Structures are given as structure tokens and as C-alpha cells.
Amino acid sequence: MAFPPSDFRLLRFWSDDFPAPKRLSAWTEVLSRMLLKAQVEQLTDTPFQVDACLRALPGVHFGAGLWGPSVTRRTREIARSDPKGFYIVINTEGLLRVRTAEGEVMLSEGDAVFLTCAQEVSLMRPEAGRLTCARIDQAQFKFLVPDAEDCGGTVIRHGNEALRVLMTYLRDLDDKQALTNAEVRALVVSHIFALIALILNSARDAAQASKAATPNAARLRAIKQYAAEHLSDQDLSIARVASANRLSPRQVQRLFEADDTTFSEFLLLKRLQSVHAVLTDLRQAHRSVSDIALASGFGDVSYFNRAFRNHYGASPTAIRQSAAARANGG
Numbered sequence: 001m002a003f004p005p006s007d008f009r010l011l012r013f014w015s016d017d018f019p020a021p022k023r024l025s026a027w028t029e030v031l032s033r034m035l036l037k038a039q040v041e042q043l044t045d046t047p048f049q050v051d052a053c054l055r056a057l058p059g060v061h062f063g064a065g066l067w068g069p070s071v072t073r074r075t076r077e078i079a080r081s082d083p084k085g086f087y088i089v090i091n092t093e094g095l096l097r098v099r100t101a102e103g104e105v106m107l108s109e110g111d112a113v114f115l116t117c118a119q120e121v122s123l124m125r126p127e128a129g130r131l132t133c134a135r136i137d138q139a140q141f142k143f144l145v146p147d148a149e150d151c152g153g154t155v156i157r158h159g160n161e162a163l164r165v166l167m168t169y170l171r172d173l174d175d176k177q178a179l180t181n182a183e184v185r186a187l188v189v190s191h192i193f194a195l196i197a198l199i200l201n202s203a204r205d206a207a208q209a210s211k212a213a214t215p216n217a218a219r220l221r222a223i224k225q226y227a228a229e230h231l232s233d234q235d236l237s238i239a240r241v242a243s244a245n246r247l248s249p250r251q252v253q254r255l256f257e258a259d260d261t262t263f264s265e266f267l268l269l270k271r272l273q274s275v276h277a278v279l280t281d282l283r284q285a286h287r288s289v290s291d292i293a294l295a296s297g298f299g300d301v302s303y304f305n306r307a308f309r310n311h312y313g314a315s316p317t318a319i320r321q322s323a324a325a326r327a328n329g330g
Contacts, residue, residue, distance in 0.1 A: 094129020110158025
């Protein structure tokens with residue numbers, strides 16, 4: 001498959017625009033045409049869900065949005081038919097499991113992985129979440145990183161400053177940025193290439209400097225994964241999480257402190273994000289806000305309402321109404 005043509009426009013794909021039986025095939029076709037050829041398999045019996053925006057620029061194609069529970073595969077056959085180029089996958093919400101021939105890694109929020117189009121890759125999203133993906137031309141990128149083919153599978157953690165800048169940069173290239181001026185387009189593309197090169201090079205440097213810290217990073221990811229899988233349990237505590245991971249509560253506290261947060265802050269954020277995801281899902285509009293909050297692990301609805309407003313700057317009802325208005329074209 002040739003690198004898709006550039007048209008500079010922002011394409012919006014919303015699965016609810018299609019009948020439920022046709023959503024998966026429609027999304028697979030758009031994904032393959034605009035970004036990466038792949039096979040997509042949903043993991044639940046509920047209607048497939050995607051809300052994404054994709055854009056094509058000369059030498060760079062990127063997309064971002066919400067994916068429902070699914071597995072996206074670049075099989076050996078697909079990789080052989082479409083081997084040229086590189087891409088970076090940035091996990092912006094939820095958990096994303098990445099499997100390559102070299103092994104498997106779990107991406108937490110803000111983590112990313114650099115991959116080659118020639119690699120066989122599986123991206124598994126156990127629950128609905130968000131990600132950003134940018135595909136770049138092979139020949140252009142190798143001027144900046146000559147050994148880029150050897151970097152497939154490089155994981156970049158969320159503390160990488162260049163990665164955060166790239167996320168902001170891609171997010172701000174919305175449909176208000178027409179990019180009709182060729183010089184502006186060229187400048188934007190060069191910035192994206194330079195940022196990805198910086199991300200990759202700094203990640204490799206950081207990996208060499210922090211090998212000793214790898215066991216702690218793995219423990220923290222396992223702890224976060226366990227907590228995310230048990231959000232609905234109102235009795236979830238640091239003691240229980242520690243016991244499940246064969247650590248002491250103080251060890252768990254130190255792991256979160258090294259990540260510039262606490263277990264309580266992490267748990268609150270995950271539960272708020274869980275509620276937000278349900279509130280913006282029109283298929284669950286029949287559920288009350290209190291029911292959603294309790295199901296996400298909040299035991300006190302008044303406390304939930306205060307925490308939600310502090311984090312999102314609006315009430316749960318306002319967030320739900322805004323999502324419904326956008327869906328209706330308002």
C-alpha cells in the first residue's frame with residue numbers, strides 16, 4: 001500500500017454515523033486509507049465505538065481520538081505489503097497493550113512507542129481510551145535518525161518533554177488550521193519530524209541512563225493496571241493493592257512519590273476519567289449521574305460532584321449536555 005495522498009483536510013470519523021454492523025469495516029477502511037493498513041477486531045459484544053480525526057500532510061499523516069475495546073493488528077502479511085515508514089503511537093487515556101516480536105509492553109497514559117511499518121504489531125485496548133498516532137515518511141526521517149529501523153519498539157514514557165510538546169502540537173492542528181500556504185505546511189511538517197527525532201533520541205539516552213530503575217517502573221505499571229481494573233470497588237485501598245502486588249504499602253507509596261503523585265491522586269483521576277467516559281457516551285444517557293459515580297467506585301456522591309467540577313471545570317450534567325449537543329450538531 002502506497003503512502004496515502006495528502007489533502008490537508010481534517011477528516012472526522014464517528015462510528016455512530018454508521019449502522020452497528022458496518023462500523024468496524026468502515027473504520028478499518030478509513031484507517032487503512034488515511035493512516036495505517038491494519039486489521040481491527042472488537043473485544044466486546046457492544047456496538048463498536050470510534051470517534052477520531054485524521055489528517056494528511058506531505059510526508060506526515062496523523063490521527064487522534066477515542067477507541068472502544070479492540071485489537072488493532074499489523075500482521076506479517078500487512079507489514080510486508082506496506083513496509084515503508086515509521087509511526088509513533090501515543091496513549092493519551094486508558095491502558096494500551098503493545099505486542100511485537102520482541103515482547104509485550106503496557107503503555108500508561110502519556111506513554112508512547114515508536115514503531116516501523118515493517119514490524120508485526122498488535123495494539124490491544126482492553127477498555128475504551130484515547131490515543132494519537134503519527135506516521136512519517138521513511139526517507140525524510142532517516143536524514144534525522146539514520147538508524148531509525150533499529151529503533152522499532154522503543155518505548156517513550158510520559159515524562160519525555162519533547163513527547164508532551166508533540167502531543168500539544170498535533171492536538172492544535174485542528175480544522176481551524178487550513179494550512180493552505182505551502183511554506184506553512186512545510187514548516188509544520190519539519191517541526192513534526194524534528195520533534196519525533198528528538199523524542200526518539202532522548203528516549204534512547206534516558207533508557208541507557210535509567211536501567212537500574214526499570215524494575216520499579218515495571219512495578220508501578222503493574223500497580224496502576226491492577227488499580228484500573230478494580231476501580232468499581234469502593235473498598236480499594238493501598239493496602240489491598242500492595243498485597244496483590246506482593247509489596248508493602250510504604251513501598252507502593254514510594255513508587256507513586258517517584259512518579260510525582262500519590263496513590264489517592266491516581267485513583268481519583270482514574271475514577272473521574274471513568275465517569276467522564278460514560279457521561280459522554282450517548283448510549284448510556286439513560287443512566288443517572290449518581291449511578292455512574294457509584295459504579296466507578298465513588299462512595300460519596302457529594303464528594304464526587306465537587307471533585308468532578310474541580311477537575312473538569314463543569315458539572316457532570318453540563319458535560320453530558322455538551323456531549324449530546326455536539327452529537328446533534330449543536
